Amino acid sequence: MSKKVRIGNITIGGGERIAVQSMATFKTSSEKALTQAVALYRAGCDILRFSVTDFEDAKAFGKIKKSVNIPLCADIHFDCRLAVAAVKGGADKIRINPGNVGSENGIKEIAAAVKAAGIPVRVGSNGGSIEKEFLDKYGKNEIALAESALKEVALLEKYGVYDIVVSVKASSPALTVKAYEYVAKKTDYPLHIGVTEAGTEYNGVIKNAVAIGTLLFRGIGDTIRVSLSADPLREIKAAKAILSAVGKESYGAEVIACPTCGRCEWDCMAFAEKTERFLDGVRKPLKVAVMGCVVNGPGEARDADIGIAGGKDCCMIFVKGEPYKKVKKEDAEAEFFAELKKCIP
Ligand code: SF4
Structure with a gap:
């Protein structure tokens, strides 16, 4: 069984209810993002992620939190200073991508900020951005995808962070399933599962349903996101349908x-x-x-x-x-x- 991790007002892992996630499609500091957040919250989104592209975005979490009562996750690519700013801005969780987070010093800075705020980090490895070291060693396969994430997990642990969620997504359901099976044997941190760059609604839902369904039937996965090139409200609807089909619980x-x-x-x-x-x-x-x-x-x-x-x-x-x-x-x-x-x- 996976470890429990607290994210804002919910807990994932350790047999808790599978949380449904989505991501805002508008710039985080914009009014449109706020309106979208409220719609996703009302539709039953449990955890909502926002990209942090500048310091205005990092500051916006506090304002959004006044309108929605769900944990908000800050998605960080490349710039660790933005992660630190998002934590100060009120984010309940930070997502980093091992393929582009940069130096060990950057991780150290993020670790200090999340520990002080008592919030978790998702280490989200993606098939399209596997760290070069692992690509060279293993090629583009499940081991490279998973080991890239696990290296970042070990670094966070080195700096005292133990509230971690892991994801190892690929755009192929087969590679996604293999990567999660591999990583589930190596760690007991809760797993955020789903297919990345899955495509437009029809194909994307099928790919996600195959991968997420297979993994959940095998007892792997604590929170899901059905990534679609579509309105994120469709992601929530699809996620609930998948969870109902798997028989996890009735989602309505x-x-x-x-x-x-x-x-x-x-x-x-x-x-x-x-x-x-x-x-x-x-x-x-x-x-x-x-x-x-x-x-x-x-x-x-x-x-x-x-x-x-x-x-x-x-x-x-x-x-x-x-x-x-x-x-x-x-x-x-x-x-x-x-x-x-x-x-x-
Ligand atoms: S319930 Fe069965 S028999 Fe009746 S119309 Fe539907 S498929 Fe045909």
């Missing part, structure tokens, strides 16, 4: 729907999508089924809390697989959504 309402077949006599797919939109953001665990036919639908979706199955002229609302109410097709949406409203707070 879930719609199950049949693929339909020749027995289907209504627009089941459109209805399922509408239902998903209706339930978007509902945190209460609720399994809702939208099924193509009354003959097989209710039975096949017996494990759903509530569901609807379409017929030629009418639809059947069912509860735990048992018929509850027959409604006219044209009233189906209003009737079903009224029943759903009764189930959610």
